[in-house]
Amino acid sequence: MERWVLTSNLLGEEDTMKVTIIGGSRGTGAYVGAAALKAGDEVTVLSRSGNVPGDVRSVVGSATDPAVVREAIAGADAVVVTVGGAKGVKRQRAAATRTVIAAMKDAGVRRLIVQSSLGAGDSASQLPAPLNLITPIMLAKALADHNEQEAAAENSDVDWTIVRPAGLTDKPATGQVKALLVGQDGTLDGSIPRADLAQFILAAVTDESTFGQAIGVSGR
Structure with a gap:
């Protein structure tokens, strides 16, 4: 099956x-935030910069700070982790994901x-040749971080989904x-527009499959 079929909405369509x-x-x-706002959702963003649109609830701080993360996820129906690596910080993605999962358990967010x-x-086998050979070498440090991040999700008892995008672009959505x-x-394929990835993530949030x-x- 080449196109994922969303089969079950946990919330009503409206x-x-x-x-x-x-x-x-x-x-x-x-x-993801822009797509969620367009859909009429309430959006909270945790970031270091606080650089978010005015109609978004902003929580400023580190994604590895338990108190800050608890504030950000309070009352949430779903949490989307899109953190990148941080200069001088080893395996930032994994650390942030573990912090988020612990806060979700405390708050009862699933x-x-x-x-x-x-x-x-x-997933290297899903990449077209020769990317399936060179990607694990060129991105070894980042992928080690992602592997640890994925393990944190997989070993948790929350309702997790891991989304593994190809190379990201800022091209218009297709x-x-x-x-x-x-x-x-x-x-x-070798890339995906972030706008398309965001729509996929947002649709997957409510899909039990x-x-x-x-x-x-x-x-495509």
Whole structure:
């Protein structure tokens, strides 16, 4: 199956969500926030900069600070982790994800989406040749961080989904996303617009068929 089919909505079609984005001031997180706002959802963004739109609830601080994370996820229906690496910090993504999961357990928040990367875990086989050979070498440090991040999600008892995008671009959305589980036939293309990735993440939030799955995604 090359196109992921969203099968189950946990909320009614007209219900809105309270979504917290960890690392949402730029990159994929900013696109997820914009898509959620457009859908009428309530959005909270945790970031170091606080550089978010005025209609977003902003929590400023570190994603590895338990008190700050607890404030950010209070009352959330879902949490989306889109943090990147931090200069001088070893495995920032993994540390932030562990902090988020602990805070979610304390707050009784169940739904978690983690943005990882194609090439992490067992997904190198989904990359087209020769990227499937060189990506694990070129991105070894980042992928080690993502592997630890993914393990934190997989070993938790929350309702997690890991999304592994190909190379990210800021090109306009196409509305076309190719999504595969490891072991499904085919490979993924080399890139995906962040706007398309954001829509995929937001749609997956309420889809029970994505629970406990690590999904590779790219443009078509």
